[in-house]
Amino acid sequence: MQVDLELAPKQKRAAGERCCEPVVYPDVQRDHALRMAEVAKALGDPIRLQLVDVLRRHAGKVCVCELVPLFDVSQPTLSHHLKKLRDAGIVDSERQGLWAYYYVIPDALKELSTWLT
Amino acid sequence: MQVDLELAPKQKRAAGERCCEPVVYPDVQRDHALRMAEVAKALGDPIRLQLVDVLRRHAGKVCVCELVPLFDVSQPTLSHHLKKLRDAGIVDSERQGLWAYYYVIPDALKELSTWLT
């Protein structure tokens, strides 16, 4: 990967000409970018980020009924956030009679985490 | 931090009683969660994520005129995305005559990156 540390002032081009050629192209493949953006978007809400935080730190699976009182939103709203996290492939759930237990899917955050490092 | 690996089935409580006490509380401070969610949200769009990717991999500062042709959106739209990244404190820009050069603010992604690890 070539690096250009210098800030290269351009010259204004004549009418009709493009100002310059791109010197850097996206490295991250389109689909990787799409996938990572999807994960980032799912984490882009404070409640969801904290949900993931709780689930990650709790090595086991956590009952929804324990999650609801942690946040100042209604139960349907929390359910909605959990669904978003499920749709993004970050968490999954397991029904156990009347209760639902959520957990973070191992390595779900790995790709984004690696890129971010 | 106590860990509960077991999946503990609950008992249905009598009328009027709460089903259970939360066993895990959010560890990430509210404001940290807010800040990280803000960054994640800004990265939650494929174009913005790729913009950050290009800017990060290019150690110097990159002219907007080099960024525009990389994406299939209009110049105003790209400008809008760059503004979002600026508002989130991820990138900053520097005017140089007719051109604007963007760069990633060092450590802007650090907090999120660390938490994600």
Next chain:
DNA sequence: GTATTAGATCGACAAACGTCAGTGTTAGTG
């Protein structure tokens, strides 16, 4: 059986989002 609980889904709403065409501003070119 009936009553109650945990949780998901539905419908509605305002707010925020991504996009574009148009416009404005500033700075080089000739």
Next chain:
DNA sequence: CACTAACACTGACGTTTGTCGATCTAATAC
């Protein structure tokens, strides 16, 4: 000077989002 290029901003648009109250489903308690 007039012209044009680079970029930000505005206004409009259709879509998505976060939230709630109400409702539905499934399972347990009595």
